[in-house]
Amino acid sequence: MKQLPASIWTLTVGVVVTLIALWAGNHSGFFPEQASLQAPLVDNFFNLMFMIAVALFLLVAGTIIFFTIRFRQRPGDEEDGVPLEGDFALEAYWTLIPAVIVIVLGIYSVEVFTQMGGFAPGGGGGNHLFMSHHQHHEMKTQLVSDDPAENAPEFKAEYGLGGAGKPDVTVTVTGMQYAWIFNYPEGITAGELHIPVNKSVQLNIKAADVIHSFWVPQFRLKQDAIPGHDTELRFTATKVGDYPVVCAELCGGYHGAMRTRVYVHTQEEYDQWLKENQFAQNPDLSGAVAVNSED
Amino acid sequence: MAQAQLPVSGELPQVSGHHPTAWKWYDYFTFNVDHKVIGIQYLVFSFVFYLLGGLMAVVMRTELYTPDADVIDPNLYNALLTNHGTIMIFGWIVPAAIGGFGNFLVPLMIGARDMAFPRLNALAFWMLPPAGLLLLGSFIFGGAQAGWTSYPPLSLITANTAQSMWCLSIILAGTSSILGSVNFVVTMVKMRVPSMPWDKMPLFCWAMMATSILALLSTPVLAIGLILLLFDINFGTSFFKPDAGGNVIIYQHLFWFYSHPAVYLMILPIFGIMSEVIPVHARKPIFGYKAIVGSSMVICMVGLFVWVHHMFTSGTPPWMRMFFTVSTLIVAVPTGVKIFSWTATLWGGKIRYTSAMLFAIGLLIMFVVGGLSGVTLGTAPVDIHMHDTYYVVAHFHYVLFGGSVFGLYAGIYHWFPKMTGRMLNEPLGKVHFLLTLIGANLTFLPMHVLGTQGMPRRVAMYDPQFTQINQICTIGAFVLAFSVIPFLVNVIWSWGWGEKASGNPWRALTLEWTTASPPIIENWHRLPVLTHGPYDYGMNGHDTSPAIATHS
């Protein structure tokens, strides 16, 4: 290839592309609001890639269009073009530079994934990390008798986004055609998810019939609910409000209608909600709770 | 430019052997073993299915014009989305790119009289019509509704008869693809003219080599997945029935072990078409022949080890998510090499704005968008948000429509003269290009935003907040549907009454242009001898007279 004129043009193009890419990376505006600890991680990572993508797109598409116009056939010109078959240095550059970008992105994605808790599934209960299938079977009975608070739902999550230590709130989520059911250890069953803000929440996800996928776009989190394979999600909501819960895996005719809400409350509101529903759903417990509240 | 003077083979009656000198129209509806007939059979068959699949898309987009499911029944919607995907892949892109262009061009490009196994070739084609009929017939039973991925358990409990027909149809298409691939590999390894060493083989053939190897290695795995699914549905086995000890994830592995490489099956031949079209219409040697060959092979090999990126939110262990993130990102490198090589090929050329070239350049830009969004999707952290959303739909339509379909159009405009002996109408071609470009971007660009904002894919009803963007997409889809009309008119009119094409209207250098248009039945009276590379434009002080490409 001919020497590119190391002129002001190259510099200008470089600066303009960089500026546009930087601006685009910070103003992608694609995402809904961030409402979980994981959301900024995903967004920042995406925005970085978007920035690189915008720069690459402008460069490549710009070059293609520029070449297409610059090197168009002039009327009457039946000559062939420049007989150029390759250029080792150039080819090495455009192999190595993308390779480096890609490797950096790969490493960064491992980092982000780790921060999101991707390497700690099965850590939800705190006591069965990376256990193989049949060990679960053997130990299940033990677990159930040991610590009722922790394993109230008999659950063996192997996959998902986990976290170390005991979560503040644990909810069992069941996907079925075409609804999400949320079970609380306090004995509450709800059609929407209610959680406190800034508390670590553990979702134990099951499927009753076919595969569903639990997705809260504002949390940037998604996990399939798989029949026969329990999965989990650990996250911390950071904004009070209510957000959509969407099924993201084709599950039948009314898949698109399989939507509900997640309500992120302040701790007080959440306690209030728990109390009301405990009364409502378990009237026989009301006496005990009433006694407690008198203390 | 002087018209090429062709002492065309047809003028010489002493054709070798017992064949007639030219095929009649009805020969195209028979079990004909000529690779050119089979190639055109594939192309016409697949284009009919493209129209059917497109029609399904139009109905779906109409449904999505409003948030509620008010046009068609949601189950029918699912049947349409399942069959739209299946038909576009197994009924259009794969048969058109591999079966159509592959069969027509490979023997011509390497100087062979036919494929290695002509009867096997015809057999492979004739498996497709029953496969297509099975898909269409399944609508009598409601149509398969579990998506083209057909994940169990959904596929086990919905529309059993239609789902079984769907499985059989794909198994048939897969078998056809395996037989076709065997044929391609043997043909290219054994039947090149003796004067053609490997490094003078046209890049389309190299692309077909990579494609065939990939198809041979991945298709059987899908076949097993579907056979097991078929047994689960009909014969009481429980491979994928969780309550009976089965495992639904195994199906996903079997399925994606084929279906991710299938993406490369659909794009590698198109890359091959690009490498042929661009040098001819830019009057330039291809830039980096060896790098393009190498990148095809690398894509073929790495492409076998990326499938789990479709399963980042399924039950997939963390190490697998990371391994497949990295392997997926690696694919971007050889793909980039190709894009850059084609761009460099444009440099210093004398670019003709033919319809073929416009589609090729459109492809370059569209594919860059699809490739870059693919990189973002390939990383597990982002995919956890984006998976199964409209962002994915946008991504793969940029790759498969902006890539494969644009490439198929480029190929049709480029080789139509060779196939039919008549030129396509250029002004109509340009109208077609513009409409397609506008329609495709109008339809698929806004989908990126839909996905990131929170709209899942494969839904017949959606949150009203997405209405506006969906309406833009729907209008785009109508433009896209309309864009086919100038093309259809063009093809039908030109085939019958278009300007006659010479043997080598583009003055190209690959061997298919050294015979008549359309080629005689055994391609050449005497096989050509290779005296130059396939892309030696402006090189080696060759004769400067107008291209006289053939002899008899």
Next chain:
Amino acid sequence: MTTAPTPPELAIQEELPVDDHEHHDFRMFGLLTFLVSESLMFGALFAVFLIFRGEFPQWPPEETEVELLLPAINTVILVSSSFVIHYGDVAIKKGNVAGLRKWYWVTALMGAIFLAGQAYEYATLGYGLTTNVFANCFYIMTGFHGLHVFVGILLILGVLWRSRVPGHYTAEKHVGVEMAEIYWHFVDIIWIVLFVLIYVLALVN
């Protein structure tokens, strides 16, 4: 005017046509290519089998155990048939059609005995295709292999049928014979892997 290279030499020279009439070597190459593909079908089945094996605490599960004696005998028969068929190939290489016919008949017979043994095993196992996931795997894998044995026998019978015509196979021209042999070896190799997976690994459990 143009600079498009148009080699005048292209015009006249004649090359030995690569013709589609006489390409026996292609058929062998085609078969090998096809078998690579075919082996991945079995590869997928083996992978499914191994994943289930890893998941279940006991594999094969109780009440669907496999017996070892009959399959072991069957294995010996099938493996030795691979040697027998090779004698047939050796015979035709010397132009001995009678030898070819003899050894191929024996091979076909051994294949038939193998299939009969397989059928007997099915009949006496006491569980069927749908009993549990192991039974699913067992019947699908052995059944799919059995289908291949059956096709192999058909190929051998085809060779035998054609070999009735004197001169159809000669010392120089016998690709069909070799293809049947290669296919038979393939079926044999698959069986060995299958035998190890289903029967031998059952002992290891």
